[in-house]
Amino acid sequence: MLDGQTKSLKVGVTEELKATKDRDVWKVMIAYATENGNCGIDLSNSLEQSGLHQLENILVLQESKASRLLLNSAGKMDPNKNRPYVRTEYRAKQIKSSPHRYRNSESDEKNRLASQQRMLGINNGNGQGTDVTQDPANIGFAQNIQAADAVGRRGASNSLRKVEESLTRSVDCQVPTVGQKLITAAKTGDLPELNRLLQLQQSGSEHFVVSQDHLNVSLLEACREGRKFIVQKLVRSGAEVNVRGNKRCTTPLHIAAEQGFVDIAAFLLDKDADVDANDHHGNSALILAVNRAGSSDMLNLLLVNRARVEHQNAEGVTALMKAVEVMDIDAIRILMFARSKLKQKNRQDETARDIAVGLGIADVFDSLISETEEHFRHSYLADSRGALTQAALMNQAEAVRILLDCRYLKNEVELKKIYDKSRTENHNTKISTLMVLIKSFCSDAQNEKDLDSAKFEIFKIILGSGVDAGRGQGPLLSWAVIDASEAGIYDLVEVLCKKKKVTVNMSTENHSALMIAAKNGRLDIVKLLLNFGADPRLTNKRMETALKYALSNGHTKCANALLQKNKPSEQCLMRMAEVAMGNGQLESLKFLASQCNINKMSQTLLKEAVLTRDSRFVQFLVDHGADINKTCDRDYTALLVALDRCRDYSCWYKDMNHGLFDMIKFLVGSGARVNGTFSKDSPLVVALKRERDPDVIHFLLDHGADVNEVGDNKGNTPLIAAITGYTSSPGKELLDVLGALLKKGANPNRANRDRDTALHLAACMDNLESIKLLIDAGADLEARNSDGFTPMLRAAKEGQPEVIMLLKDCGANMNAVDKDGKNAVFLSIMSATLDRERKLKLLASDVDEVNTQTSDGQTPLILAADSCDLKAIEILLEAGADPNKINNKKNTALSILLASNQNGSQT
Numbered sequence: 001m002l003d004g005q006t007k008s009l010k011v012g013v014t015e016e017l018k019a020t021k022d023r024d025v026w027k028v029m030i031a032y033a034t035e036n037g038n039c040g041i042d043l044s045n046s047l048e049q050s051g052l053h054q055l056e057n058i059l060v061l062q063e064s065k066a067s068r069l070l071l072n073s074a075g076k077m078d079p080n081k082n083r084p085y086v087r088t089e090y091r092a093k094q095i096k097s098s099p100h101r102y103r104n105s106e107s108d109e110k111n112r113l114a115s116q117q118r119m120l121g122i123n124n125g126n127g128q129g130t131d132v133t134q135d136p137a138n139i140g141f142a143q144n145i146q147a148a149d150a151v152g153r154r155g156a157s158n159s160l161r162k163v164e165e166s167l168t169r170s171v172d173c174q175v176p177t178v179g180q181k182l183i184t185a186a187k188t189g190d191l192p193e194l195n196r197l198l199q200l201q202q203s204g205s206e207h208f209v210v211s212q213d214h215l216n217v218s219l220l221e222a223c224r225e226g227r228k229f230i231v232q233k234l235v236r237s238g239a240e241v242n243v244r245g246n247k248r249c250t251t252p253l254h255i256a257a258e259q260g261f262v263d264i265a266a267f268l269l270d271k272d273a274d275v276d277a278n279d280h281h282g283n284s285a286l287i288l289a290v291n292r293a294g295s296s297d298m299l300n301l302l303l304v305n306r307a308r309v310e311h312q313n314a315e316g317v318t319a320l321m322k323a324v325e326v327m328d329i330d331a332i333r334i335l336m337f338a339r340s341k342l343k344q345k346n347r348q349d350e351t352a353r354d355i356a357v358g359l360g361i362a363d364v365f366d367s368l369i370s371e372t373e374e375h376f377r378h379s380y381l382a383d384s385r386g387a388l389t390q391a392a393l394m395n396q397a398e399a400v401r402i403l404l405d406c407r408y409l410k411n412e413v414e415l416k417k418i419y420d421k422s423r424t425e426n427h428n429t430k431i432s433t434l435m436v437l438i439k440s441f442c443s444d445a446q447n448e449k450d451l452d453s454a455k456f457e458i459f460k461i462i463l464g465s466g467v468d469a470g471r472g473q474g475p476l477l478s479w480a481v482i483d484a485s486e487a488g489i490y491d492l493v494e495v496l497c498k499k500k501k502v503t504v505n506m507s508t509e510n511h512s513a514l515m516i517a518a519k520n521g522r523l524d525i526v527k528l529l530l531n532f533g534a535d536p537r538l539t540n541k542r543m544e545t546a547l548k549y550a551l552s553n554g555h556t557k558c559a560n561a562l563l564q565k566n567k568p569s570e571q572c573l574m575r576m577a578e579v580a581m582g583n584g585q586l587e588s589l590k591f592l593a594s595q596c597n598i599n600k601m602s603q604t605l606l607k608e609a610v611l612t613r614d615s616r617f618v619q620f621l622v623d624h625g626a627d628i629n630k631t632c633d634r635d636y637t638a639l640l641v642a643l644d645r646c647r648d649y650s651c652w653y654k655d656m657n658h659g660l661f662d663m664i665k666f667l668v669g670s671g672a673r674v675n676g677t678f679s680k681d682s683p684l685v686v687a688l689k690r691e692r693d694p695d696v697i698h699f700l701l702d703h704g705a706d707v708n709e710v711g712d713n714k715g716n717t718p719l720i721a722a723i724t725g726y727t728s729s730p731g732k733e734l735l736d737v738l739g740a741l742l743k744k745g746a747n748p749n750r751a752n753r754d755r756d757t758a759l760h761l762a763a764c765m766d767n768l769e770s771i772k773l774l775i776d777a778g779a780d781l782e783a784r785n786s787d788g789f790t791p792m793l794r795a796a797k798e799g800q801p802e803v804i805m806l807l808k809d810c811g812a813n814m815n816a817v818d819k820d821g822k823n824a825v826f827l828s829i830m831s832a833t834l835d836r837e838r839k840l841k842l843l844a845s846d847v848d849e850v851n852t853q854t855s856d857g858q859t860p861l862i863l864a865a866d867s868c869d870l871k872a873i874e875i876l877l878e879a880g881a882d883p884n885k886i887n888n889k890k891n892t893a894l895s896i897l898l899a900s901n902q903n904g905s906q907t
């Protein structure tokens with residue numbers, strides 16, 4: 001068919017083309033014309049008379065080679081721009097869709113992609129928000145253009161049908177979307193409709209989708225129309241305050257500033273709008289705010305929000321230049337007082353004054369300059385000359401008239417108050433700048449960076465520009481000496497110290513500059529501060545001096561420099577020696593030994609030396625008169641200190657205690673006694689009570705420790721100390737230690753002052769293996785303590801059922817009673833352990849035992865009734881307890897219960 005149609009076209013069947021509306025025929029015609037030219041066929045008239053205007057639109061959008069050829073033959077090409085003419089209504093829509101002409105991508109793939117991105121609303125600006133002025137309804141057009149462009153490059157005629165159908169759908173379906181309705185509502189101020197659409201969006205319905213682009217475009221339109229409430233509503237609904245429009249790359253703040261909408265601009269700035277964002281001409285909001293109608297309020301708002309007053313647009317114009325151009329004197333004055341740079345030039349090499357000269361307002365401009373300069377020199381006295389005074393004295397009548405009309409004109413008294421306040425604020429601004437620079441220097445020093453010489457020169461310039469360290473925020477410079485000393489920046493400390501009214505003795509609760517320098521070992525800064533009057537006697541809240549800081553950290557050279565200025569008493573030096581010892585500073589200790597008689601307190605310092613876990617300190621003190629076998633901490637010798645201290649650590653082999661084991665070895669090796677010390681405590685008992693590692697116990701035993709020596713003021717033996725000491729690890733370690741002691745000949749029946757043996761105490765524990773070990777070693781099952789308790793009785797009151805069973809199996813007397821005549825059943829009722837009921841059942845198996853009476857006639861059942869222990873009563877009755885037995889007061893268990901119940905009801 002194609003061949004037939006092509007042949008018919010070649011012979012010039014123009015009339016048939018005019019009559020036909022068959023798109024397939026036209027597509028073949030276009031494809032053929034692309035390759036061979038129009039071959040004399042009158043395509044223009046045929047196209048026009050066929051009425052296929054839809055196809056013309058497609059060809060215009062596609063901008064393919066075929067369309068240019070066809071339209072050229074139809075006389076519809078612009079001969080100057082080599083670009084198709086487009087109908088007015090369509091051209092308007094095309095311009096609205098994108099300000100950029102679609103590029104031919106056959107020669108440049110990159111430009112083609114960029115064009116498509118612009119059609120899809122992708123921002124290619126400077127990154128300030130999202131480009132959203134692309135009408136969402138035209139996104140389909142852009143996608144179809146992309147497809148048509150691809151078809152044109154490939155020359156694939158069999159794909160033209162799909163492109164044509166897609167484009168037709170895009171053109172025919174122009175129903176307003178929810179997003180378009182939202183934009184219209186924002187622009188017209190239709191708040192009910194706006195609220196309705198936003199509520200539909202929040203409902204999450206898939207048929208009412210409002211995209212981020214719709215919200216952002218709506219915000220731009222609301223800003224243009226000055227609809228403050230709608231602007232606020234849209235921002236709360238998620239619109240972006242820094243969104244950029246494609247037409248001019250303007251943000252909402254640009255629009256508000258240019259239109260003079262102060263309230264809207266203030267709201268946007270409160271929501272973090274970028275005050276220095278630029279449009280495509282480089283204009284900031286500050287430049288756009290300047291206009292002929294006046295802009296004082298907007299300028300003040302932007303400047304308060306730190307707008308850059310020196311910013312220049314693409315033509316080099318500043319806000320000040322524009323203010324001169326529109327002859328807004330109030331704006332000129334505001335911008336001058338905001339430190340606008342007068343020497344800046346635009347692209348025409350003009351300054352703001354050059355523009356003023358051209359407009360004939362140079363006199364006014366110069367008067368304002370004089371006023372500003374005098375203000376910033378901090379010399380505005382009562383008779384000082386403001387701009388109006390300057391103009392009057394110079395006989396500039398027109399300038400006076402202009403200045404009289406300025407809204408910010410003040411009388412001399414009012415100006416004096418304003419400038420006095422401004423002077424203080426300006427001084428504080430300098431101080432703030434200096435503090436920022438100091439913080440920067442200190443930060444660089446912490447990061448091991450060299451001092452920035454250029455920045456430091458600026459610092460010195462500002463510091464020398466009339467800054468008073470005693471006025472306003474000036475005392476901050478004295479505090480800065482501390483920061484500079486801590487950072488170790490000598491040059492900065494020196495410059496600050498040389499500044500008049502800066503004091504080097506400023507101190508926080510914790511330290512002064514001198515203390516910090518001494519702590520860090522900066523001898524150069526210590527000497528510098530001392531030369532500028534730093535007081536070495538100054539103390540912090542803990543009564544610490546710079547000398548103590550130096551010695552605590554081993555900086556003996558700094559300590560020597562401080563001592564040359566002020567040497568404290570020998571007693572004070574002795575305390576510092578103790579601190580140096582505690583901090584492990586041997587060099588400081590040696591230095592102090594040269595400054596005071598360290599021998600006087602060598603014995604006292606021995607305790608701290610042991611706790612350093614460094615044998616060099618102990619040896620140093622021994623060399624200076626300390627006796628290793630004399631007490632150094634209450635009644636403890638050095639060896640006892642090593643065994644007793646660090647009691648918060650239960651495992652000797654942990655890092656913190658490992659050094660102490662080495663210290664014990666050193667002390668014993670240096671002659672420390674393991675028996676018969678000056679103390680009432682023995683090293684072996686102390687080690688066992690502190691639950692030291694078995695290696696320590698074996699070490700002491702190997703060096704002759706007495707296994708039967710009474711080791712503390714309670715008369716505990718090593719065996720008893722082991723049972724009571726190893727409570728957190730009663731397993732393998734306890735058995736290891738007990739075995740070692742018994743192997744060395746420890747007596748299992750040796751009792752303490754309460755006449756408790758090791759078995760008495762073991763019966764209260766839940767370690768059956770240790771009980772077996774003691775019984776196997778000959779422990780007496782019937783030994784009695786001061787309360788008349790046997791191990792069985794202690795187990796009944798404080799132990800576990802398993803211990804009772806073990807003792808019973810080993811032959812313990814179940815009928816034994818204490819000194820009050822109470823047997824094991826009595827004591828189990830009095831027990832406070834969790835397994836009390838189980839123990840009672842175990843012990844109440846014998847009828848004779850449950851009916852035992854004490855000297856006052858008490859039975860276990862009467863005891864249970866007296867305490868209203870119903871569970872114990874039940875167990876005893878089941879075991880055969882006699883409820884009729886009476887005590888010496890003629891009471892039975894039942895009468896006691898009834899009396900107790902009656903008393904309770906009366907209460």
